[in-house]
Amino acid sequence: MNTESASRYEPLPGRVGHVAAIESLTLDGRRHFFGFDHRNDLVVSPLIDDPDAMAAFAAAHLRQSDGPHDPAYWATLVAEAAEGSGLVEDDAERTFTTDGLRTELPEPGGHLLYLLDAVTELDEEAGLPADIEQACERLGYPGPDDDDFADTVDDCLETVITHGPLHHPDEWTVVRGCLAAAIDTVPDNWGLLFGPLAEGLARTH
Known part of the structure; x- marks a missing residue:
């Protein structure tokens, strides 16, 4: 060895x-x-x-x-x-590629998002930015402090993938903001997987 x-x-x-x-x-x-x-x-x-x-x-x-x-x-x-x-x-x-992570949004409810949830440790008391909470309120979705908030993110992601972020800016605010906040807490070298995803989210899709 x-x-x-x-x-x-x-x-x-x-x-x-x-x-x-x-x-x-x-x-x-x-x-x-x-x-x-x-x-x-x-x-x-x-x-x-x-x-x-x-x-x-x-x-x-x-x-x-x-x-x-x-x-x-x-x-x-x-x-x-x-x-x-x-x-x-x-x-x-x-199986993932750096280019795919940078250019494609993750599948709602898929393995990539499951791993992101399993590796991150968000500070629940700190909450998420106000623009995410406001977007959820306008959409009629549960806010970040709700137990079903993961379903909210999946629903918004499905809408963005289907129709594009320009037509659904509130859904895009929820998706980009929540995933970016989670990726900011990724420990050690898990940035190898989630860093390219963060780069893609920072761009306009």
Whole structure:
């Protein structure tokens, strides 16, 4: 095992010791692994593109329901994560390109938005900008403090994709503002995946 590569990844703050599985995604043809706590829908590691490093990271910072395991045990789970996923059925759903992230809006309710929710930690008390709340009010949607607000974002995203942001500026305000706020909190190197999406949102579609 490459000790140098295995030691270059630090755990995400507050996400050590979780009972977790290994998941993966492909970005620009390169597979990245990460720890995932299925019971809490929570990403619990950086993106790690070295299988040995992922196994070593998991041995040091994650566990299974029966306790910690050595890197050899985790290496088997890493290999399985390259072949299949506990989150999606089709490998295409976890395959992304930088250009696609910059130029295409994410699918409402899709895997990309699920990962964004699982990796970010928005400060609920801080709330979202006033223009988002005002747009929701004009549209008759629940505001950011409502439990069903994720459905509001999905509905607005569906409208923007179907009709374009210029024809639905309030929906676009909700989509762009909420996703940008979430991406601002992405930890560690998850910006590899969500940085290009943020760049695309900053442009006029």
